Amino acid sequence: MTSIxxxxxxxxxxxxxxxxxxLLTSPFLDEIAGRRVLVKPECLQVTGSFKxxxxxxxxxxxxxxVRAKGVIAFSSGNHAQGVAAAAKGHGVPAVxxxxxxxxxxxxxxxxxxxxxxxxxxxxKEDRDALGAKLAAERGLTLIKPxxxxxxxxxxxxxxxxxxxQAAELGVTEADVLVCCGGGGLTSGIALALEAKAPGLRARPVEPEGFDDVARSLKAGTIQRNDRLSGSICDAIVTPQPGDITFPILKRLCGPGLAVSEDEAMRAMALAFLRLKIVIEPGGAVALAAALFRPEAVAGDAVIAVASGGNxxxxxxxxxLERYA
Incomplete structure (x- = not known):
């Protein structure tokens, strides 16, 4: 189990x-949200995302x-690039x-x-089974997303x-909204906050129709999505929370939030106009929740992770044409 x-x-x-x-700020975003909005732009990370x-x-x-034999991963794109870059940096093969x-x-x-x-x-195909098969055939180490x-x-x-960074800005109590698929980022952030900033609470944000984490937290047991595709927020569409991540989410996170695709697109435009950053739909849902779900967030400040820009x-x- 992951620890601090x-x-x-x-x-x-x-x-x-x-x-x-x-952590980026804009008075224009603060006005929309009705509180101070702090944005963590992981779209500026190497490969364009936190992955x-x-x-x-x-x-x-x-x-x-073990590393010399190579690694394998499955991903809609951001984990793919993260693992590919890491493998390249270590001079080993990646599938x-x-x-x-x-x-x-x-x-x-x-x-x-x-x-x-x-x-x-x-x-139609099971990516886990495909990954396990290739890993076994080639002696690769599977890096799960x-x-x-x-x-x-x-x-x-x-x-x-x-x-x-929040402590430097005098923010000691706030919700930290995190774009959430299987829960790796959200659970990792929640563990770090538990140890280093207990007044900050992680909360997962997902696209409507693919809110398995929010439903799982509400039910207290893992829930699956009915669909596995069909959202522009492709980066955070997963079947269900992870077996490792869900217990962490259940113990440490506040209730989950869900936003529409239109709200994600509007957040993308606002991030470009007001923060001068490019974020993808799945990477924009946390900012969308901060801006368009003010009643669901408590406190004078909210922190939103812009998780990817690919x-x-x-x-x-x-x-931009629709909302800028």
């Missing part, structure tokens, strides 16, 4: 490789002789299993990082930074 000791160790391994992203933290944490912790409907930019970027990309149909202690530890370094140009253009 593991998160701090991951921070040490990431030092000099990952970026310490800032680099978990990928590097896991790959760097492998025994050299990445990606859904065929993943954004072209993410597929192209993963290949550009030197990884072998294997595409699959997420509506969220249900892996070392990956969670790497994502938790985001929480260490939030705790320190968006195809056409979709980003649509967001």
């Amino acid at each position: 000791t593991m998160i701090e160790a991951a921070a040490g391994r990431l030092n000099g490789h990952a970026r310490r992203t800032p 680099f933290r978990g990928g590097w944490s896991a790959v760097s912790a492998l025994a050299p002789e 990445i299993i990606m859904p065929s409907d993943a954004p072209k930019l993410k597929i192209d970027n993963t290949r550009a990082l030197g990884a072998e990309v294997v595409l699959y149909d997420r509506a 969220f249900d892996e202690p070392l990956v969670i530890a790497g994502q938790g370094t985001t929480g260490l930074e939030i705790a320190a 968006v195809d140009a056409d979709l980003f253009r649509q967001a």
Whole structure:
């Protein structure tokens, strides 16, 4: 199980490789939300998302002789790029299993990082089974996207930074809204906040229709999504919370939130206009909740993680044309 000791160790391994992203503010966003809004732009992270933290944490912790054989991962794109970059940084092979409907930019970027990309149909094929088969055949180490202690530890370094940065700004009590798929980032941040900033509470945010984490937290047991595709928030569409992440989420997180695709698109446009950053739909849902669900958040300040910025140009253009 991931612990604060593991998160701090991951921070040490990431030092000099990952970026310490800032907390951004805008009076225009504060006015919309009716409170102070602090945005953690992980879209500025290496490979364009927080996933680099978990990928590097896991790959760097492998025994050299195991790592040399190569790694394998499955992802719609951000974990793919994070693991591909980590493997390239360590000079080892990487095989990445990606859904065929993943954004072209993410597929192209993963290949550009030197990884072998294997595409699959997420509506008909089991990515876990495919990954296990290839790992066994080639002797590769599987780096899971969220249900892996070392990956969670790497994502938790985001929480260490939030705790320190919020304290510098005098924010000691606030909800920390996190874009959530399987729960790796949310659970890692929650563990870090528990140890370093107990007045800050992590809360998962998901797209409407794919709110398995929110429903699971409400029910007290893991719930599945009825659909596995069909959302522009592809980066955070997962079947259900992880077996490792859910107990952490259940113990430490506040209630989950869900936003519409239109709200995510509007948040993308506002982030570009007011913060000068590019975020993808799945990376925008936490900001959307901070701006458009003010009644669901308590306190004078809210922190939102903008988790990724790997968006195809056409979709980003649509967001700007509609809301800018």
